[in-house]
Amino acid sequence: MKCWRCQREYGDRDFICPECGALQGPRPDLSHFDRLEMSPSYHIDTADLADRHRRLQRQFHPDRHASRSAVERRFSLEHATALNDAFRVLKDPVKRAEYMIGLRGLDMRDESNQIKLPPMFLMEMLELREALDELSGSDTHVERGRIEHDVASRYERTLDALGAGLDGTDASIVVLAQYAAQLKYLKRILEDLHALAD
Amino acid sequence: MKAVGIDLGTTNSLVAFVQNGHAQIIDVDGGKSTLPSAVQYREEGDILVGRAARDAAADAVSRTILSVKRLLGRTAEETQKLGFGDARIKQDGALLRIDLGQQQPTPVEVSAEILKELKRYASDALGGEISKAVITVPAYFDDTQRQATRQAGRLAGLEVLRLVNEPTAAALAYGLDKRTEGRFAIFDLGGGTFDISILHLVDGVFEVLSTGGDSQLGGDDFDSSFAKVLLDRFSLAETAVSQAFKQRLLMVAEAAKIELTTHFEAQVEIEDETGTEHCLTISRAQYEAIVEPTLRRVIPPCQRAFRDAGIRPEQLDGVVLVGGSTRSPFVHRFVADLFERQPLSDIDPDEVVALGAASQADLLSAESELRLIDGGDVLLLDVTPLSVGLEMMGGLVEKVIPRCSQIPASRSQEFTTYQDGQTAMDIHVLQGERELVADCRSLARFQLRGIPPKPAGVARIRVNFQIDADSILTVSAEELSTGIQQQVIVQPSHGLTDEQIEDMLQASLDHAEADxxxxxxxxxxxxxxxxxxxxxxxxxxxxxxxxxxxxxxxxxxxxxxxxxxxxxxxxxxxxxxxxxxxxxxxxxxxxxxxxxxxxxxxxxxxxxxxxxxxxxxxxx
Structure with missing residues (x-):
């Protein structure tokens, strides 16, 4: 890496040029895990993640570089933005899982990558939807609570399976993507249930 | 020269700075800590700011502007809808102006007068021209209101180092003082705005977990509720009394409110325009019953803030009271009930925001004093108060960066064309939580041109949103196959342009400022x-x-x-x-x-x- 100001070489881990002291821009090639200095794994300690985010923001946040040059201030904004983005994705289990599937080469957001779900699952979702429609209106909070409990525990089980698959070596990328897609369905149903409760 | 912290408030403004490692308020307006946010444009052509303007004789009321902060970044139509209807407010093209006869200032210019006055006092006290400041804004201010505040600072000849959210500034003043750790709610009820923020303080980092509020709720609303009741009791029709009388009635209502913070009863007396004397004794309990519906409006934003932060009230380590309206024992009790604990109010609730702003101003300076102090070297990590997004087909809003995202933040979204051979795309940027375009705040519109004509759905347009540390938005759009790019620093659809601000600033420098x-x-x-x-x-x-x-x-x-x-x-x-x-x-x-x-x-x-x-x- 070359310093943008004095053109000297600097090390991979440096963000301040050892020669002239200039703040360097963020490296675009880092994964979210690299950026927060963690090894890529689904099972992470979220308290540790938050600590790392805070510690790194202390180094890079624009408030820490307010009296530097305009170029360096822009770099610090870019660093802080990238750190916030990495933290946002990694702290959420579903986003983290989707991101890890992406790292393995399958972009879940790309609609051309249609993920086929088992017909059995889709059928069950349809039935759940119907049950939900029947709920609204009358005083059925016991029934709603039962459905919510079922869906929530299923959501947890699917997430666990996805996490185990991501950290293991056996599961294929297609199976992992299916779990992730199922989570989306389940999450939407949970949100609708919460909306009903409100 | 030192950078100062400014609390530009609806009813009162303050300026503070850090000296010997401590934030302190600078005396203004004849030895007081607060400068009333009142501006009077005198017939003689000069401008008065502060008590002299606020306590204007009756004949000067029509040339006096109070609570200008409520007009910042708004249109005349909006102020009508929000109930700040003032016959002097006119819409002049994209600008709201206050028609005072000879002068028609915009809210940005009026706010700049308040800032200039504070700057003068600070320069006088510190013995040198002040040119840099941190200015606080309600956490719930939208992009337009923030831009307007920045412009007012610029127009007052100040480099605005940072806009800091008021509750975050208050937390900074508390945290620095107490070296506390834990989760805190900051309940900030001022003259014109209500903010609630939930923060996590750990290892010298103030991390805002969520923020919410109502930018149109404050102590002034208690006064207007009470004034309405008074009109009713005195059998006066709202349409039959003059603006000047209403102003007097509001002052009487405010005086009663203040009286009732220390007494159980207050007398209200006022002579109307026919010379009839009206008089009423009101007990604290009666007063509380009148303003309770207004105060209850704080509940939904508080509930939402807890939901957004992902915590429950019992998980808090404390609640901090900020803003003059929290002096009221009723508000104090209300908050204690709502949060199930006794709130903290050991720092003067009127001064705490300015003190926090001064600390932040110091921390942003090259020659910071606080950074050298044990525990003084802190960092604020704030969030954006409102979601920003784009207009989609059918008048719906697609959120690109949701509210309570940590800032600075950046997010991109890809879109495609919906007609064969389409070569341009309208980009409409909106802010707000509602689904429909009509219910959100329109921030900017621009058009990306030069898209190569292709069948519908083939072109790929990426729109990027960047929110900086002041919570101010920049939007850029790019057609990916050709790399045609267009960048827009979101200019408020209704406001002054940066060029206009620079022209005005130049003009004020040309007319060499009065000694x-x-x-x-x-x-x-x-x-x-x-x-x-x-x-x-x-x-x-x-x-x-x-x-x-x-x-x-x-x-x-x-x-x-x-x-x-x-x-x-x-x-x-x-x-x-x-x-x-x-x-x-x-x-x-x-x-x-x-x-x-x-x-x-x-x-x-x-x-x-x-x-x-x-x-x-x-x-x-």
Missing amino acids: VNARFLRTAVVEAERALLAMKAAIRADKDLLTEDEADVIAGVISDLEQAMHGTDHRLVQDLTDMLDKVSSGFAHRRMERALQVGLKDVSIDHLEQELETEEQGEE
């Missing part, structure tokens, strides 16, 4: 005139209550003061005005007693005196 001293003198003289007028009237009315010695001393001070008013020393005028108040305190006390004995039928000058009296006590 600072001359300005202070004018303010002091207006205050002195008012004090003299009241004193002379009092002597005429109750001469028999004066001892001979007293009369001599008072006459002596009056004559010195009148002489000083023709001189050039503003401090002398101020000191003599204060002295007049001191030497006549015995007389004032006896007059008060007589008024109470005589009953409440007395001449109107007594009412004026009493009103002034209550008001002054409220400020202490």
Whole structure:
């Protein structure tokens, strides 16, 4: 890496040029895990993640570089933005899982990558939807609570399976993507249930 | 020169700075800590700011602007809808103007006058021109309101280092003082705005977990609720009374509110325009019943803030009260019930925001003092208060960055064309939580042109949103196959452009600004005139209550003061005005007693005196 100001070489881990002291821009090639200095794994300690985010923001946040040059201030904004983005994705289990599937080469957001779900699952979702429609209106909070409990525990089980698959070596990328897609369905149903409760 | 922290408030503004490792308030407006956010454009062409403007004689009310912060970044139509209807507010193209006859200032210009006044006092106190400041804004201010605040700073000749959210600034003042750790809610109810923020303080980092509020709810609303009830009780129709009377009624309502923070009963008296005397005794309980519906409006934003933060009230380590309206025992009790704990209020709720802003100003300076202190080197990590997004087909809003995202933040979204051969795309940027375009705030519209004509759905357009550390948005759009790019720093659809601000700034520099001293003198003289007028009237009315010695001393001070008013020393005028108040305190006390004995039928000058009296006590 070359310093943008004095053109000297600097090390991979440096963000301040050892020669002239200039703040360097963020490296675009880092994964979210690299950026927060963690090894890529689904099972992470979220308290540790938050600590790392805070510690790194202390180094890079624009408030820490307010009296530097305009170029360096822009770099610090870019660093802080990238750190916030990495933290946002990694702290959420579903986003983290989707991101890890992406790292393995399958972009879940790309609609051309249609993920086929088992017909059995889709059928069950349809039935759940119907049950939900029947709920609204009358005083059925016991029934709603039962459905919510079922869906929530299923959501947890699917997430666990996805996490185990991501950290293991056996599961294929297609199976992992299916779990992730199922989570989306389940999450939407949970949100609708919460909306009903409100 | 040092950077200062400014709390640009709806009713009062303050300026503070850090010295010897401590944030402290700079005296303004004749030795007070607060500068009323009142601006008077005088017929003579000059401008008064502060108490002199706020306590304007009745004939100057039409040239006085109060609570201008409520107009910042708004259109005339919006102010009508929000109920700040003021006959002087006009829409002039993209700009809201306040029509005062000769002058038609915009809210940005009026706010800049307040900032200039604060800057003058700060420069005077610190012995050098102040050019850098951190200005606080309600956490719930949208992009347009933030831009307008920045522009006002610019127009006042200040480099705005950072806009800091008021509750976050308050937390900074508390955290620095107490070196606390844990989760805290900051409940900030000011004159015109309500903010709630939930923060996590750990290892010298202030991480905002969520923020919410109501940018149109404050102590002023208690006064207007109460004033409405008073009109009703006095059998006066709202349409039949003048703007000046309404203004007086609001002041009386405010005085009663302040009285009721320390007393269980307050008297309301006012003479209407037909000369009829109205009088009412109100108990604290009655008053609380009147304002409770208004206060309950804080509940939904609080609930949402907890939901967004992902915590429950019992997980909090404390609740901090900020803003003058939290002085009320009713508000205090209400918050204690709502959060199930006794709130903290050990730092003056009026000063805490300015003190926090001063700390942040120091931390952003190259020669920061706080960074060198153990525990003083802290960092604020804030969130964006409102979601930003784009208009989609069918008048729906697609959120690109949701509210409570940590800032700075950046997010991209890809879109495609919906017609064959489409070569341009309209990009409409919106802010707000609602689904429909019509219910959100329109921030900007622009068009990306030069898209290569292709079948519908083939072109790929990426729109990027970047929110900086001031919560200000930049939007850029790019057609990916050709790399045609367009960047827009979101300019408020209704506001001044940066060019207009620069022109105005240039114009004000050209018309070389009046000497600072001359300005202070004018303010002091207006205050002195008012004090003299009241004193002379009092002597005429109750001469028999004066001892001979007293009369001599008072006459002596009056004559010195009148002489000083023709001189050039503003401090002398101020000191003599204060002295007049001191030497006549015995007389004032006896007059008060007589008024109470005589009953409440007395001449109107007594009412004026009493009103002034209550008001002054409220400020202490």
